[in-house]
Amino acid sequence: MSARAASRLTSALDTVLDRSLVLGYTRIGPALRRRWWPADPEPGCLAGQRVVVTGATSGIGEAMVTSFARLGATVHVLGRNPAKVSTVVAEVRRTLPGAELVEEVCDVGDLDAVRAWCDDLTARLAADGDQGALRGLVHNAGAMVTERTETAQGHELALAVHVLGPHLMTERLLPLLGADPGSPGSVVWMSSGGMYSAGLRSTPDEIEFRPVEGEQEYSGVRGYARTKRMQVEIADAWNDRPDVAGGPVGGPVVRVESCHPGWAATPGITDSLPGFDKVMGPLLRDAGSGADTAVWLVATRPDSAGTHHFWHDRRPRPTTYPVQRRTDPAARRALLDHVAAATGTVWP
Ligand SMILES: NC(=O)c1ccc[n+]([C@@H]2O[C@H](COP(=O)([O-])OP(=O)(O)OC[C@H]3O[C@@H](n4cnc5c(N)ncnc54)[C@H](OP(=O)(O)O)[C@@H]3O)[C@@H](O)[C@H]2O)c1
Structure with a gap:
């Protein structure tokens, strides 16, 4: 068989795995795909480079810390609970004695805390001169809540x-992600395959899950799926920005991608979806396999020009299936406007 025919065949097989969900999302997916997916x-390859991982105190985030450290990166291990951060750092150091790890504490849902932590990190890295650039930022922190809860900022x-x-x-x-033009940064949003079940809503009330006429009560599962859909939309919107894509204003080529981990055995799954965990347990992939694509995206910066920026198991995936409606542009615009207003930022 020619290389081209083989590539077509594996691509078709990969797509069948993806659409079947159970085959692609469980441990079966990487077990088969690693025969044809791109090289490790x-x-x-990340020696001397810095990567921030959020939600690093459990499951996929913790596995990601180990994977990045194995590639030689200095990993900024970010969690909201300082004791958990120290425990994970000690654990990874036990396995990898030479690992370069920095403990970071920030509640990523608290916008004031995020501002303060980013300013603090920027000041600390500025003091490091040449070593002050950021090669990777993985937005992995995630949670499924059972009832509508508000943060300090409402x-x-x-x-x-x-x-x-x-x-x-x-x-x-x-600025830190673009600080080294010879090795610009990658940002990865860890979404979920659950996002396929959710569309966007368009008013600020709907985006904030405040009760609106005709809307059912708050559902944690729906809130989770919808915000995971938002992550995919926002990653794509970031890629349209001239200041990250090296467009007309010639900014550094910072990559912004989203991905989903499949179904991985983590404390998050056990706690939030015990029924699912019970049924699927033996088939779930391990946390390292869930972390794999995010690590690979940061380490290799694959060319995704002309595609969406949503990945799973080292391959771009559609953001909607053919039977689904595409995202309503008005809802997308409303989301981007709301995100900008809530965070005091501007979409260039
Ligand atoms: N496991 C799967 O099959 C699966 C499937 C689809 C998507 N995902 C996504 O993958 C990511 C990791 O999931 P996981 O299964 O590894 O979950 P997990 O075991 O529950 O880990 C979640 C991590 O996020 C942290 N976190 C939650 N809220 C935070 C906040 N406000 N500030 C800072 N950190 C916060 C948690 O910190 P604490 O330790 O302090 O709670 C924990 O470290 C999530 O984004 C999840 O949505 C996972």
């Missing part, structure tokens, strides 16, 4: 943790 990052919690905080963090760390 070179060992040591935003719905899932929206704040999945969308507003990460957007503000990206905005404020953009």
